[in-house]
Amino acid sequence: MKYWVSEIFTSIQGEGQVIGTPSNFVRLAGCNLRCVWCDTKYSWLRSDGREMDLDDIVNSLDPRVKVTTITGGEPLLQDLLPLAHRLKQMDHYIIVETSGTVRPDPELRKMVDVFSVSPKLSNAGFRFPYDLNEDWATYYKFVILNPEKDLEEVTGIVEKFRLKPSKIILQPDGNRKDYENALRELADAVTKNRLPYRVLPQFHRILSYR
Numbered sequence: 001m002k003y004w005v006s007e008i009f010t011s012i013q014g015e016g017q018v019i020g021t022p023s024n025f026v027r028l029a030g031c032n033l034r035c036v037w038c039d040t041k042y043s044w045l046r047s048d049g050r051e052m053d054l055d056d057i058v059n060s061l062d063p064r065v066k067v068t069t070i071t072g073g074e075p076l077l078q079d080l081l082p083l084a085h086r087l088k089q090m091d092h093y094i095i096v097e098t099s100g101t102v103r104p105d106p107e108l109r110k111m112v113d114v115f116s117v118s119p120k121l122s123n124a125g126f127r128f129p130y131d132l133n134e135d136w137a138t139y140y141k142f143v144i145l146n147p148e149k150d151l152e153e154v155t156g157i158v159e160k161f162r163l164k165p166s167k168i169i170l171q172p173d174g175n176r177k178d179y180e181n182a183l184r185e186l187a188d189a190v191t192k193n194r195l196p197y198r199v200l201p202q203f204h205r206i207l208s209y210r
């Protein structure tokens, strides 16, 4: 089995419910979206990645780290079953980061420990016709640029698909130079509106860590 891979590295999980966890990262190449604020544009095209077989990928992981995050791009555009099988044989905890535009098959769902699903709001520059009815995400992560407007959109999605508010994580625009202010504005808006969502920073944004 071959995969189109953008990069493989080991670091600390920088966001979401698993923030702070040391992890191997396998960033697969190719994405079906074009978010205006995307910070991994180099992963948009398969042709910008390199073809690697399963053995090459697992041999590139740090054997001391038993957590692997499969990210992108959009990783669910490639068949993750063989990779997930191999990682489970190696007793790895598997995190998949996805935009939620491609539904994973049931067998894969059994093997993945965390699905970090990041549906895009209209601030990404488009509207994707999301169907989150099956609610297969471990949690949902939304990028907020304009708190008042974007939080209304988040609540609309939560109500439409009857998502549990406890599964909602908000993070500010990582491209803002005044990141601390962006985080404060978001926290203030959540507090002011008494919203039941969590606000989290990106670890790597605060420390420029990699």
Ligand code: SF4
Pocket (backbone or CB within 6 Å): 031, 032, 033, 034, 035, 037, 038, 039, 040, 041, 043, 072, 073, 074, 099
């Ligand atoms: S889905 Fe992710 S990788 Fe794709 S364009 Fe949006 S932010 Fe970038």
